[in-house]
Amino acid sequence: MSHPHPELSSPPPLDQNALRIVGLGGLGEVGRNMTVFEHGGQLLVLDCGVLFPEPHHPGVDLILPDFTAIRDRLDDIAAIVLTHGHEDHIGGLPYLLRERPDVPVVGSRLTLALVAAKLKEHRIRPTLVEVAEGHRSTFGAFDCEFVAVNHSIPDGLAVAIRTAAGLVLHTGDFKMDQFPLDGRITDLRAFARLAEEGVDLFMVDSTNAEVPGFTISERELAPAIDAVFRDAPQRIIVSSFASHVHRIQQVLDAAQDHDRKVAFVGRSMVRNMKLAGDLGYLRIPPGVLVELGELEKLPPARTALICTGSQGEPMAALARMANRSHSIRIERGDTILMASSVIPGNENAISTVINGLTRWGAHVVHKGNARVHTSGHASAGELAYCYNLIRPRNVLPVHGEWRHLDANARIAIRTGVPPEHVVIAENGVVVDLVRGEARIVGKVPAGNVYLDARAIGGVTEAALRDRRTLAAEGVVTVLAIVDADTGKLAEPPDFVVRGFVHQPGDFDAATPVVEETLLRAATEGIGDPWQLEELISRDVSRWARRAFGRQPLIIPIVIDA
Template identity: 40%
Template sequence: MSDSTNIESPGHTQSEKEIGKTFEYYFDVAEGRIIVASFASNVYRIQQVADVAVSHGRVLCFQGRSMEQVVQIAMRLGYLKIPPESIVKVDQLKRYRDDQVCVITTGSQGEPMSGLFRMATATHRLNIGKGDTVIISASAIPGNERGVSRVINQLYQKGAQVIYNRMADVHVSGHACREELRLMMELTKPKYFIPVHGEYRHLVMHGKLAQEMGVLPENTFVADTGDVIELTQRSGKKVATVTSGSVMVDGIGDIDDVVLKDRKTLSQDGLVVVVLTLDSENGRMLTAPEIISRGFVYMRDSEELIADTKALLIKETRKFEGADRSDYANIKSGIRNSLKSFLKNRTKRTPMILPIIIEL
């Protein structure tokens, strides 16, 4: 198995040391606070920023739960070496001038609850403003571009100077590029190959690279999430698919897919409740149909639509007259389908439709 994220990038990935010069430059010229956003898991990047900050006489403040946890564990295990006196809490920053402060935070991908996002939206104890320099030491993961762009715009609106990967060498990828992936093939000479970690196009391209390097097409598995691949000494094949993906949890436990679908329909197209009052002896309609709309249309502004809907219901409800009680469920389902088609044609929307039959 091999990481496919940078299969589209030719050549080799830059060394992590290359961005050290960029940090040195911006720490030299910055006159205010410096806020660096990075992946919490990139311990060496944190060490680089910390070394430059300490050498420039700045204290360090770590923000974001994952960042704080990683720093604590890495220091305890000896992977991070930072003078304890150089680390301060966010409420201690007021004791220092702006040019003595460096904040290392999460949020390089524009995550809504991350440290950088909350600083940019003034929902954090440390608010970014004019005179601050923000270095986003990461590139946007495919799919996160909009979130990252939104945070950058918000930071500019606050008056901060923002440095990101399109402006300077503030990030090198942690993923191997195409030639490095090719080298791994040459070194390992795999019989079976499963490309992982990337969008589907990345997996396909990586699978083709493996075949160029001698892996048989039948031994290359471009798998979807949930696919079960069985490997033996003699063969490899996809044998099954298991349930996978996000599990939504409500107050009472896991939420079934049917419930999620209903909630989505309610949130997008609303609800229409139809109350039909019938004579219990012969199935005849006793009163005009009652229609209740929630989140679909405003009743007072849609009198023509409501009138036409009632006319359709009166026509459909006549099917109950003289019908056997065992057919009521089918008739009720038919009313729901007819009303669904009617409303979709008139409004281009498909609300949840709930027919209620009252027998008197």
């Protein structure tokens, strides 16, 4: 297996007969999926998603892919191809289209409907190109064939990309459910046909590569969901992804069977389910769906709510119900059905929500205590099956954290792919497919771009470090009035302390530190206020570390007397 190295430099010019692949997101993380293909002087973008922030990203709303590597080549983009409609694959699209709105956006019917609704909110009118499984279309130098795959949202597509450099098969997010609710299975016949043609590079979903066996079918969840609706004594509140049409269908069917009325809660849930219903992907039983106001007039034992918040997102409906900031109040006897898996990194947030709901008297049913969710991703057995079916020349695992990528690579090797033809790359690593061989040739910028309110990229790692310090250590403002002639303190400094546990007068002991700093600066001829503030910040921070074993954020303010 080949791995990226920190000493990688910028890649060399691309050979005219080669295909270049650069992951700008989704490698080493679950989310923010975006891959750029380059051939013949043109680019093809596959997906453009977002990553949701973790607790160590205070104040951040979303994490976007870094477009730096392609920003001066936006006119070379032939198309943006979307594999399916999940946020980690389409959520970054508005921010890329802001920079070039006329790029054709290619996807299936449901995917484009979700995209159109999202872009309308951003006041972007996109050029949409609808495709379906079995379609084959050319975008610039790229001949794309679309293959049906089964996932936790309808209308998922794998993409076979043909160029003069070879054939690449990208699975998108997929699993091999043989009994899907919509009857749309992963098209293994198409995979086999592509295998006969010869797959030069297989890019494979890695999310469940550590999970043995096969992912269970959606249909196997029906008894557990039915049991919740049968046994719940009062109101039922179901949380799910706002795009999980299959799970919502199962909930609506159970509600019909047990004579409960249902209302959707949350803007994204209402919007997405209306789209799915209008397009025929969601079958809403007659008389089951009502408005929230009408539902509240019914006896609790005849009602159910479907809302967002299965990942513990602080602003989603379920989390707000748990902390009593939502208009819907959790009551003793309510049953909460959390019908989604846990995205890595969200475990603590979900646990907090479960504890909050339980505190108010609700009974919480989740994946840990009932079979109420199955993954949308192929497990190790399915991946091995695909490798044996396709027999690719080269493999590039995608969509997963490092441990997922590594586990996927090991499966490929066990099925007979030569280790030197298995490439594990991280975001920004450049892989070239040349004469049937995939190899790492360099690296381009691919850092985190933070969306903070309306500011894109305004939050830096340094700013996040300051925010984390503020949260954990507190802040001390040092107001120093300095005599412009002597460079000495005109009066003792003021220390304004917030969020730092201390006794009154503790920081008076830092006065000599400030005096010594200013004396040393004057001796060295340093009189610029900004430079003085930097020196005071450094020295007072070191003093606080020695004195208290803590290191609050120091904000010095130097004023000339």
